[in-house]
Amino acid sequence: MFKLLLYNGRLITANGILESAYCYMEDGVIKEYGVGDIQVSEDTLEINVANKYISAGFIDIHIHGGGGYDFMDANVESFLGVANTHIKYGTTSMCPTTLTADSEHLEKVLTVYEQANLHNSKGSKFLGLHLEGPYFAMNQRGAQDPKYIRNPDYKEYSRIVEMSPHIIRWSSAPELPGALEFGDFLTDRGIIAAFAHTEALYDDIKLAFDHGYRLATHFYSAMLGVTRKNAHRYAGAVEACYLIDEIDVEVIADGVHLPKPLLELIYKIKGSERIVLITDAMRAAGTHVNKSVLGSLHDGIEVIVEDGVAKLADRSAFAGSIATANLLVRNFLNNTKASFPEVIKMITENPARILGFAHRKGKIEKGYDADVVVFDDNIDVYLSIVEGHIKYNKLNFNSNES
Incomplete structure (x- = not known):
């Protein structure tokens, strides 16, 4: 003892x-x-x-990598490498997060998660897996590999959920064919349904909310705000998150993904109760490299690292953050009127509540x-x-x- x-x-x-x-x-x-x-x-x-x-220790519910490692490497060394990197920045627990991939690769990550969990003695604790994709809107894919993007497939996702009890959340585009049934499926099994990489408008999000979608993955990134169709304006997913009080929003407060005015707006409308700070960190987090790979070293996407963020090689889109948890706290404090305890709540109490650990973390x-x-x-x-x-x-x- x-x-x-x-x-x-x-x-x-x-x-x-x-x-x-x-x-x-x-x-x-x-x-x-x-x-x-x-x-x-x-x-x-x-x-x-x-x-x-x-x-209280920082909880990162959306993280892909760090220290030169990525969970999509699908080996124990990389899982532990990420955990051992982010522990240095105050992340005491995390949800290892995947990228779009074929079923075989996703299933391998699930298997490796169990093995890594048994050997994780020095780093951040694993709280469960976050599957990000592959059920996304092609036009909002961002840096996600388009060759793996597809619509929800019951045979596929039911098999994946059946093979692992460690899936704690899954992000998808709720407007896709079959996505509402997918939300019901996840919710019935106690898995958090989140919306991401989506072209959904307000009515789509409102309907998705009724089917269990309660969390906005990397708010503002890869989702629509107000848009026009045939001269008419329509509220997008962003406005839906503001209008539906019960939706929690992930915020990448790395100082790049969201500028100061948007951080101020999110805090003003959603308040400290519904914001959760995330790194969305890729493998270059905690390193000093200027080139890296998003996803698996085997078939991931080569990216550049500059201006405090990872970008696609043609600089057309961000390719994940290189943030650490302590940086998120510092930036949100410096760029909003939120109090110190409020900001800490966004990276401790709020993620614990969302994940179902509010009774002990x-x-x-x-x-x-x-x-x-x-x-x-x-x-x-x-x-x-x-x-x-x-x-x-x-x-x-x-x-x-x-």
């Missing part, structure tokens, strides 16, 4: 920030937190965080999993803890615990 005490910190809770605070963890869960001193046993590892912030709360991150005023991470175990340590102390 490992016992860990963080003290002399600024602890971020759902109700605000506690000064000169502590957080005590034991047996993988948070046992106590508060202000001032606490008596602990001699076998407790005590860490003075020197007035840095203590927060996403908060500094007694009895919750001890997923904790320590960072400074610049949101530079110094300590990442997963279920009470230190996975990343940039503080000046020695620990044999891992």
Whole structure:
């Protein structure tokens, strides 16, 4: 049983920030937190965080890669490489995310996920798989490979869901033939139905909402706003997300995908309750390369990395972000009027709620999993803890615990 005490910190809770605070963890869960001193046993590892912030660990529900690895590589080394990279930036748990591919490749990723989960001892915890595609609108494919894009196929998706209990969410275009039945299928099985890479208009999204679609994948990216047809204006998926209060929206706050005015608008309308910050990171995240590959090294798309983002070689579209979780927090804080606790909620409590883990993750709360991150005023991470175990340590102390 490992016992860990963080003290002399600024602890971020759902109700605000506690000064000169502590957080005590034991047996993988948070046992106590508060202000001032606490008596602990001699076998407790005590860490003075020197007035840095203590927060619930960041949860990334949409991430493809990092550190030179991508989940579509479909091998254990790459799964662990991504997890070991993003733990350094405060992501204590994540949903490995796929790209459009054929059934054989997707099924291989499912199999490797189980193997990697057994060996993931040093990085961010895997909470379940996010399948992004292949059921997308061709005209909104972005950097997704067009040769794999297709309509929902019951025989295909039912087989995929049957073979793995680890699929936690699936993104698709809800206006496609069969997409509403697909939403019902996912919802009936407790899998989150999200809409993405879509040409849906307001009425399409409203109907999709009735069939279980509750989450907008990378809001604004690869979806329509107000559009005109035969001189008439129609509200798009963007406006639907604003008008339907219960829809949650993913925001890539990397400083590139969405400019400051749009971040301000999203916060003003959706508020801190319905925004979830995501990296949508590809393999170049956490590296300093200027060229990379989106998707599998075997048959992925070559991209360039410049201006803080990955782009297609012809610069016609973004090809995924190179963001890390701490960067999202920093950018949203600097570009909106959201308070510090509100922004932290967008990358802790909100994703935990969406994924169904609100009862044990996403908060500094007694009895919750001890997923904790320590960072400074610049949101530079110094300590990442997963279920009470230190996975990343940039503080000046020695620990044999891992």
